[in-house]
Amino acid sequence: MLIPSLVLRWLITGLCTIAQALLKGYEDAIVIPEINANFELKHGLINLVQNKQFFGYDKEDPHAHIQYFNKITSTMRFPDIPSTSIKLMLFPFFHCLEKEPPRSILTWDDLVSKFINQFFPPSKTKNLRNEITRFQQRFDESFYEAWDRFNDLLRACPHHEFLELHQLDTFYNALNANDQDSLNSAVGGNFLDKMPRECLRIIEC
Known part of the structure; x- marks a missing residue:
């Protein structure tokens, strides 16, 4: 049985529309x-x-x-x-x-x-920033182990937007009293009064 041309045209148009919709999805x-x-x-x-x-x-x-x-x-x-x-x-x-x-x-x-x-959704950034801000030296952790762990947190969130001075302040205040005293002795005064570059030199030497 022959399909009327009008019906055939309608079928072809419909198939083309479906094909275009499928292709558009890809x-x-x-x-x-x-x-x-x-x-x-x-x-x-x-x-x-x-x-x-x-x-x-x-x-x-x-x-x-x-x-x-x-x-x-x-x-x-x-x-x-x-x-x-x-x-x-x-x-x-x-x-x-x-x-x-x-x-x-x-x-x-x-x-x-x-x-x-x-x-790296905003929620992950917020959690990592909070970890950096709340960082504390562990009871059984040496100074350099704490420094390495702190830097691992910074690297895990490269867009943390904390200035170098803020990072040093956070790390210094997270240390135990003995390690803070050692840093102060190394600079002959208050460690945080020094320029960030000088602080980093002392920490990493």
């Missing part, structure tokens, strides 16, 4: 700006980025990975092509942002913000 989250130049990503460039992909494991630091990605891409220069466009093109080879809606990332700053918030 569009990339990152929108690449139009590049008016003859350009393509070289395999060597892609491999360089893929050598240190980010998988979102607990021990992976998203800030460190962004710094690595920026370091790699900062060495790339292409005439008439903005560096941010190159970054947007390369990032899917570095990490796939599966949870972001299609065509929801329009700029590099937007991408970095969503990437960091996905793997």
Whole structure:
């Protein structure tokens, strides 16, 4: 039995609409700006980025990975092509942002913000900042063990935004009385009256 042309046209239109909807759901989250130049990503460039992909494991630091990605891409220069466009093109080879809606990332700053918030949410930052602020030397912990542990906390939250002076003040006040006295003796007075660079030199010598 032949299908009337009107019905056939309706079926084709419906199938095309469904196909477009399905394809739209699989569009990339990152929108690449139009590049008016003859350009393509070289395999060597892609491999360089893929050598240190980010998988979102607990021990992976998203800030460190962004710094690595920026370091790699900062060495790339292409005439008439903005560096941010190159970054947007390369990032899917570095990490796939599966949870972001299609065509929801329009700029590099937007991408970095969503990437960091996905793997380092504000609640995690708040908890780590609180750990730094409440830091205390343990009863059985030596001075240098306490210093190493304090620095581990700072490294775990690279965007803690604590100034160097605030860090030193927090660490000094977390120490037991004997270790505070040792630092004061080393500077011949109040340890915290010295410049941060001098304080760090004394701690690390």
